[in-house]
Amino acid sequence: MCGICGVVSFGRPAETEVARAMLARLAHRGPDGTGEYSEHGVALAHARLAIIDLSDGGRQPFANHDGSLQLLHNGEIFNYLELRRELVSLGHRFRSHTDTEVVLAAYEEWGDDCVQRFNGMWAFVLWDARRRRLFCSRDRFGIKPLAYRWDGARLVFASEPSALIADPLHSLEPDLDAVRDFIEQGYTDHRAGTFFAGVEQxxxxxxxxxxxxxxxxxxxxxxxxxxxxxDPATAFRELFVDSVRLRLRSDVPLGTALSGGLDSSAVAVTIDHLLRTEAAAARPVGARQETFTMYFDDPGSDERPYAAAVAREILSRPHELTFSGEELVGALPAVVEAQGEPFGSTSIVAQWFVMRAAARSGLKVMLDGQGGDETLAGYQSTTLSYRLAEQLTSGRFPSFVADLRGAGLTPRQSLEAVVTPFLPARARWRLRARRRRNDLLVHRQIRTRTWPPSTPAGGPFQDRLRTQYHVVLSQLGLPELLRYEDRNTMAHSLEGRVPFLDHRLVELLYGLPAPSLVYRGQTKLVLREALADLLPPEVLVRRDKLGFVTPEARFMRGALGAFTRRVLESPTTRRRAFVDVDEALRRLDSGTAGFELWRCVSVELWARRFLD
Known part of the structure; x- marks a missing residue:
């Protein structure tokens, strides 16, 4: 895990100073050393977070034996040991024990297709001096970031788009489409752009x-x-255990973010299973697993009983954390700086506190359950809708009634769940937008009608469900959450690992029939069956889903509400004309605002830090 950046402009002198200036903005991503490379037209820079092979042999840019290839690598290739053995058998010689050198040798052996063989998370940039060619790659799910600006003659890239502030040839300006989509719908990372105009991912x-x-x-x-x-449950267990096993490979201590939800609990109990049965594989865990749980004395967001049940079952050293509304407001400057772009809720601040605690405990790697909802169809509102539609169209009315009753929905929610799958994508968006009317929060100067990425209507409802979750994985959902996690972990020089996003596991889950995922109102059936002997009963049978949430309504009645008012009433906010301040204040005064009001604050705080 590292920070990478550079400038490539054929026919110009190397812009080494620009690369160094960008690297200074990425110092938090790599406190264990820096390196650079330059030749005519090319300047590369790297800040290292040492995770595997802590010696100087892992410093980057990493060169091949004759120096003709120079590699910047951010992330981990978890199957690097297996690939290394294969490459040795093909005649390659290694001088380090890093996965970075394996990437370089794999490129020498297989060319651009080397990425097909990688199991991991990565964003790398490889300069091939002989061919005068730059090759960059990003992992299958975008766990690791790579932002760039291309003006037709000059490429500038970095791990975080805000690092491009250091580029003297281009000032950073807001992408007004991104700002509008975020305020109105909460959409981010649903397209190639960022919140900075001209900066792509x-x-x-x-x-x-x-x-x-x-x-x-x-x-x-x-x-x-x-x-x-x-046997889906057996296949899932084998792949999930192997995914966790691979993601325990580390030369530094690691821990686990344990919310008490099904996904993070699955990761924690699987690590414990490996700790008890394969001590060598779990060596970086230590004698006891370090777990970190955020809690609040609020019935709508307190999952301590579930996290405690898991902690009792495993060999653990649990850490429980909380914060007040005043502490939240106090942390906002640091979180805004870390994120570099607007973020959708105060739960991102909670995650920042968790990662800070882990780093202060001496850890450098954290595993968590990110991706479980998206790969296991865990968002009940979406999954249930398509399941009900399938039952209706196939005439399985007893199953339809059983699932609808088991979901515990209100009459209105039940109606929406039944009707939604039959609507075209645009009609679903219209229904959602009309109900919330968050377009009124967007300042009229940038307010226009836009549509989200459409989802193909598809054929059978099984296909529609699969299509919907592909959208969640690739456009509306997971990309945003992965960005938040990358920025929060790297702000504290931590590496985050997500076992649910092993591509082998995702491909398996994507091919399962709907009843393996949701049945009679209960989600993630295959996970529950696969890990039934490891999960504590109270977690195994949970039907409710809180997500990683904070008591935002309570905070809004106190310090956060007062802070929100100060931001909205500021002349700076009115002059910027991103937010319709009068509408936002009306909602604040009514006490009925939700996440949409936080988005107004978040986009303004981002603009003050990175645009003013």
């Missing part, structure tokens, strides 16, 4: 090539369903 599962022929972006991976196994 390399899409997940894509590579970027720059040479004399120009810049090209190519897809190297597309999510396709694996063949459904005869």
């Amino acid at each position: 390399l899409p997940p599962g894509h590579s970027l090539i720059l040479d004399d022929g120009g810049l090209r972006i190519r897809r190297y991976w597309q999510l396709t369903p694996a063949a459904a196994p005869t």
Whole structure:
């Protein structure tokens, strides 16, 4: 895990000072050393967070034996030991024990297709001096970031888009479409752009090539369903345990973020299972697993009983954390700085506190359950809708009634759950937008009608459900959460690892029939069956889902509400004309505002820090 940046502009002198200035803005991502490389037209820089092979042999840019290849690598290739053995058998020699050198050798052996063999999370940039060619790649789900600006002749890239502030040739300006989508719908990361105009993200599962022929972006991976196994629970368990096993590879201590939800609990109990049965694989865990749980004395967001049940079952050293509304407001400058772009709720601040506590405890790696909802169809409102529609159209009315009753919905929610799958994507968006009317919070100067990415209507409802979750994985949901986690972990020089996003596991889950995922109102059936002997009963049978939430309504009645008013009433906010301040204040005074009011504050705090 590291910070990488650089400038490539053929026919110009190397812009080493620009690369160094960007790297200074990424220092938090790599406190264990820096490195740089330059030749005519190329300047590369790297800040290292040492996780595997802590010696100087892991410093970057990493060169091959003759220096013709220079690699900047951010992330981890978890199957690097297996790939290393294969490459040794093919004649490659290694001088370090890093996964970075494996990436370099894999490129030498297999070229651009090397990424097909990687199991991990990565964003890397490889300069091939002989071919005068830059090859960049981002992992399948975009766990690791890579932002860039291309003006047709000059490429500037960095791990975080805010680092491009240091580029003297381009000032950072707001992308007004991104601002509008965020305030109105809460959408972020649903397209290639960022909140900065002209700054793009390399899409997940894509590579970027720059040479004399120009810049090209190519897809190297597309999510396709694996063949459904005869025993889904056994297949899931084998892959999930192996995913966790691989993600325990580390030369530094690691811990676990344990919310008490099903996904983070699954990670924690699987680590414990490996600690008891495969001590060598779990060596970085130590004698006891360090777990970190955020709690609040609020019935709507307190999952302590579930986290405590898990902690009692495993060999653990639990850490319980909380914070007040005053502490939240006090932390906002640091969190805004860390995130670099607006963020959707105060739960991101809670995650920041968790990662700070982990770093202060001496850890450098954290595992968590991110991606479980998206891969296991865990968002009940979406999954249930498509399941009910499938039952209706196939005439299975007893199952329809049982699932609807088991979901515990209000009459209005039940009606929406039944009707939603039959509507086109735009109609679903219209219904949602009309109900919330968050377009009124957008200042009239930037308010326009836009539509979210549409989802194909598809054929059978099984296909529609699969399509919907592909959108959640790739556009509306997971990309945003992964960005938040990357920024919060790296702000504290931590590496975050997400076992649910092993591509083998995702392909398996994507191919399972709907009843393996949701049945009679209960979600994530295959996970519950696969880990029934490891999860405590109270977690195993949970039907409610809180998510990682904070008592935002309570905070808004106190310090956060007062802070929100100060931000909204500021002349700076009115002059900026992102937010309709009068509408926002009306909602604040009514006491009925939700996340949409926080988004107004978040986008203004971001603008003050990075645009003013």
